[in-house]
Each structure stands twice: as structure tokens, then as C-alpha cells.
Amino acid sequence: MNDSRPIRAKSGTNHEGTSAHNRRVMIDALRVNGALSRADLARATRLTKQTVSNIIEELERDGLVSSQEAVRRGRGQPATPYRLVPEGAFAIGLQIDRHVTRAVAVDLVGSVLVRDEAGLPPGGPSNGTRVILDLVAGVRSKLAGIVQQSEKRLVGLGAAMPGPFGVAGSGDDPWMMEAWQKFPLLETLTAGTGLDVGLQNDAAAAATAERMVGAAHGLDHAVCLFVGYGIGAGLILNGELYRGTNGNAGEIGMALLFADGKSTPLEHRASLASLYQHLSVDPADPHLHARINDLALRGDQSIRAWVEAAAVDLRWSIHLIETLFDPQTVILCGSAPEALVNRLIAAIGPLLPSIAERRGRTLPRLQPGMADPWSVALGAAAGPISRAFDPRFAAILKDSIQS
Template sequence: MLTGTNLQYAKSYNIRIVLESIRLYGPISRVDIARRSQLTAQTVTNITRELLKAGLIQEAHRLQEGRGAPSILLQLNPDGAFSIGLDLDKDHLTAVLVDMTGAVRQRTNLDLNFPSPEEAMVLFENTVRSLITAEKIKMDRLWGIGIGLPGPLGVSEGGVVKTVNPRLMPGWSNIPAAQMLSDRLNIPVYLENNASAAALGERWYGDGRHIGTFFYVYFGAGLGGGVIMNGQLHSGHTNNAGELGYFPQLPLQKDGPGGKIEHLGMAFNLPNLYKQLNEKGFKIHNAGGLEELYDQKNPLLMHWVENGARQLAPLMLAIEYIIDPEAIFFGGRLPDNIIKGLLELIKIQLPALHIEEKTTQPKLTTATAGQDAAALGVAILPLYTTMAPLPKVLMKKHGPSERSLRTYKS
């Protein structure tokens, strides 16, 4: 249950509680908001009055319950605010513009060769302006922009301070990506690794919406993971929680560059897979081209999937035993048929790995937020940062959501 607080200096947190209650359960009456949040009726009335004035919520309709005056139901105002998500990987850019309810208003996908930081900033700015123009909204209605980049990243105040994987992101060392774009557009920009962003996308848009704790296995240009704990994105100490790609491949063999242990991410490296397929005469340049090959049971692709399942199965137990999630979602840019095939192979292997004393296991299933989950996740970051009832807000006298209460002029 989302519960608020009447502590001094907690107004920002209570605003978030009310907004989140309306987002999850709207249209909803003030009485039901108070009941669910355990805030006083007067506190709810005061907060909703401010939110209505700011244009962030709106009256839906009246509901007659028994005798007396009908209750006025409240819901988020879709046009109250907007945000944009930019998911950049080695070989593509996906961009979405979402409204305050999270509904996608505009979307674009581009295949590309991984750009330099300077090229990416120009591409980002042009894409943002194009989305805003297409939707005919003003810049002051944009709460912010989220950027998703391949992890693991060294993150400090929104900037990429170092690249942990120079093979995947050459030229991106010490690049403050979020600050660079923020300076160009004069708007808040948030940075997240795209696997964690995909987990957040599943939390808002997929079956993870009503699951408090889950793990998301993300297939992008490589392999990553994201963690949702107790309904919140868990980023970890360095903002890289869930990085599956840097586990060593099993059995341990020094097959990597310079005789180093090869890591699991290379077993799911899509550019390498495309190269191998092209050498066999199959002209594949993006993940979508793999769908038909899998249905045809292409030997090289089938071996790639089978090897990946062998590598992932033991890690599913590690996730289960360490995090104790309700579910483990599999999603990302791989075609659905390949993800389902991987999942079935993993499920076949797990019974032999489980101990008898462990009588319950998390549900392993395909993600439902779609292939744009990472872009959706980073698009949600400005809204999430402003609206979600994060415990750290209780430590501050003022919070983002309180500062965001303003009336927009159309």
C-alpha cells in the first residue's frame, strides 16, 4: 500500500503519494486517495487543489455512491507534462515522446553505426526538436529527457565519467552526456544504463506494473540486467546493479582478447553475430532480421541460442537466491520467438540445478513492454523522478514535485 506521512517538511513526498495513487488507481475519488494513502482528508484536498490548479490532474466524472453528493473522480491530465526517452545502443537509436500518463505520443527508430559523442548530441537535439514539433507542444511543457546508454557506466551527476567497456563504446570515455545535452536544450536530462531503463519500462508499461520485486534480463547489442525492488528501480552503489554481461562465461576459459577470461556479454554480442551470419552468406544487419532465420532453424543461430541458454541458466539461480524476485522478465531487442526459445531452454535446465529444499521459484516469463522498453524507461525518468514517492524525498524540505507545480499556458 502507498502510504503518506504528515511529518513536517513532507509535503513533497505527500504530493508524490497522491500523484502515484491517481496514476495507479485513477479515476479515483479524494476519499479513496485518503484511504489508500492514510493521509488526512484535508491533506488530500489541499494537494489535489494545487495539482488541479497546476494542470497536472483533471476531474474525470462524478460517481454516485449511496446518499449524498456524488464523488468527483480525479485522473492525471495527459497534457499536463511530457518527457522524451532516447535509447542509444551501438547500432540503433529509439526515441519516444510520452505524456504525463505515460502514453506514447511520438516514436522514431533509426539504424546507425555507433556515433561519436559529438555526433550523438546533434542527433539527440534534432530528434528531440522533431518529436516536439510533430506533437505541437511547447518546450516549457517538457519535464525532461532521459538518455539510455549501454552499461556498465561510471555515472556522476548525470555524466558518463568513464567507459567500462571500451570495446562497445569507443570514444566515450569521460563524456558528460547528460550535461552536454542539457546545456544544448536548457532542460533537465537524466542518464541511465539501458538495461535498468528497460526494467523501469516494464514496471510502468508491462506486467511488472503490479509486481513489487523483479529482475529484467535485457538483450540489446549485448546483455544486461535491471532490478526493481519493492516497486523502485534499484541502481546500486555505482548505478550499475544487474550487469549480467560481465559475469565470466562457463566453463572458465581464457578465450578473450589477450588471453583473458571471456565474459557473458560476448556470448550475446549482436554485432558479432551479424558478422558471423554475413560470412555464411546471410545478410543480417539488425535484430529484426534474425526472426525468420530462427524459424528456419539456422544452425549458426540455433547454436548461438543454445549456448546462451546454457550460460544464463546458472545465473537465474543466482538472481533467485540473492534477490528473491517474484518474477524474472526476458526482453529487449531480440525478436520474440528467439527470447521465447531461450526461455524454454533455460526452463528445461533449471530443475536439475535447483535444490529440493527450495520449494518455490520466481516466474520466468517474457517481458510485455515491447522492444522499446529501454526508450520507454528513460522517457519515464523525468516523470518518475518528479512523481514517484521515493523515500529519499523525506530527507529534503523541498522536492522536485513541489517545484514542478506550475500552471502551463497553451
């Protein structure tokens, strides 16, 4: 018997946990399958027709689902399909990048309703906090101008920025990302907005976005390889984003490659940072994105050389991800110019042989994801939506059932 040592145990559950889970399962089923009748839902979730009816009625009252016109499907009474109501909930997503910050407002089904961005002044959090809070406030009020009652249906604010979190940095940090990573961002945003705030790294945000509206939609095991200024992996395992002990799972950019007798982090070889260095350009140039897209389109020789080299490392990364995570698919996404991503994908194939090569595959081993500068902000916003509405273990437990 231990006297003073804290007792560690998982939380129990009760009726409310059951109910909360079943509500989430309904919403998830509608999200994945589009529109379903109560009878469809009952069969799919293994609940009774009556239970489904009660829950759907409640969700309809809450404005989260609505009925469509009845459809005849052979004998029997026609079915009344229900679908998610996009305006049923909203979330704000915030991306904090090196020299820019972006915010979006998205709805329950992941449509971006408002987007706005602002330059981040040098100096890290001390100068940037004001800009960010203003940006968020602006997006929020624009959302309120578009839809009624948006504030009441706002489930939270999701923030995304490059990881890793809580780790001493490498030193070369012209954009003060390290300062941001150590800054009490959650507390500041919570205090400044009054919203429920979540934080994830940009690769995780990209994965969350892909799961809500992209190539990972409806998948339970998928990994997003995110090529941005750095490189990271967003992990969808068992249908949930996996964060690890300290929210740093998937930081593949710090994986070490051995070449020429010394070890180099993947990040130094396959990332936009490495491209900028290869091209000797100024990463702070606001037109860089467009210029690189142009160069990639034109088949610039210097870009081609970098693409060839990076493709070797990305091919290895994909093989490693397949080997360690055994996902249904790997998604290549990033905040890179689209033409560059296309060249990369072309250069990566064919993939290395791996355990992912098996008979009966239906999904490609590698799929392109969103290559949109706004996808990280979208994923950041998808975080709160997912936390509020997706079925997950933690949502059943007693200590997580909130109003």
C-alpha cells in the same frame, strides 16, 4: 570534534517535503489503481479526507488529475473518481545505441506520442552529438505540434545507453561506445536542450519502462534481465531503480562463467553480440533485426543452436538474480527480435529450483517483458517522469525540493 573534515549527514526535511511526498503518493496510487475517489485515497494513503481533498484540488489545478463521472457504490453519497491526466506531463527519452539513436516523447501515463530515429555516424560523440541534438529537437517540436503547452509540461530528458560507465573498456569497440561512455553527455545534452537531463544504462531504462507500463507495474521488487547487444539487469528494489555507487549496478553481462577451464563473461555467450558472431553476420546491417526475426520464425538450425546454448546461461542468470535479489518476479526483455525472444523463453523453461519457489506465489517467476526496439527509449523517458512524480526517499529531503 572535527575541524576541517567535511561533515557527512543526511538531509532533514520540512513541510514542503511532507507535501511533496503526499502529492507523489496520490499520483502513484492513481497510477497503480487506475482511478480512485478522494475517500479511497484517504483510506489507502492513511491521510485524512480533508488533506486528500486539498491535494487533489491542487493536482487538478495543475492539470495532473481530473474527475470522472460519479459512481454509485451502494449506500451513501456517490464517489467521484479521479484519474491521471495523460497530458499532465511529458518527457523526452533518448536511446543511444551502437549505430542508431532513437528518441520518443511520452506522456504522464507512459504513452508514446512521438518517435523518431536516426543513424549514428561512426566516430563517436564528436560526430554523433549533432545528430542526437537534432533528433531530440525534432521530437520536441513534433510534440509541440500535437499537444498544446507541451514545453511547459516537459519534465526532462532521459538518456539511455549501454553501460558500464566510467570504466576502462575491453578494447574491441568498433562503435565507440566506450567513447560515448566517457563523453560528458549529461552536460552536452543539458546545454543543448536546456532540459533537466538524466542518464541510465539500457537495462535500467528497460526496467523503468516495465515499471511504468509493463510487467513490473506496481511492483516494488522486480529485476529486468535485458538481452540486447550486451546483457544487463535493471533493478527495481524497494520501488525504486537501484543504481549502485556509480550507476553500474546490475551489469550482469560482466559476470564470469566458468567452462572448459577458463572464465568467460556472460555477455560473450548470451547476447545479440554473441549471436551475431555465431552467425558470422555484420552487426551494422540495418536489416539484421528483421532477418534474424525471420530466421527465428523459420526455425533456422544455426539460430536454434545458439538459443539452446544461450538458454542454459540465461537460466543460470535468472537463478542467480533470484538468489541475490529475491524479487517478486524476473522480467525477460530486450531489444532482440520478438521471434527470437519467444524462442529463448521457450528454451529457458523450466527454471532451476531456487528460493523463488514457494507456496503462495501469485506472480510467475519469469515473465516476458516488452520486446520492442523502442522500449529502451520509452524507459529513458520514463526516468524523468518517475523522478518527478514517484514517491521516493530522496524527494522528501530538503536538498531535493525544487520548484
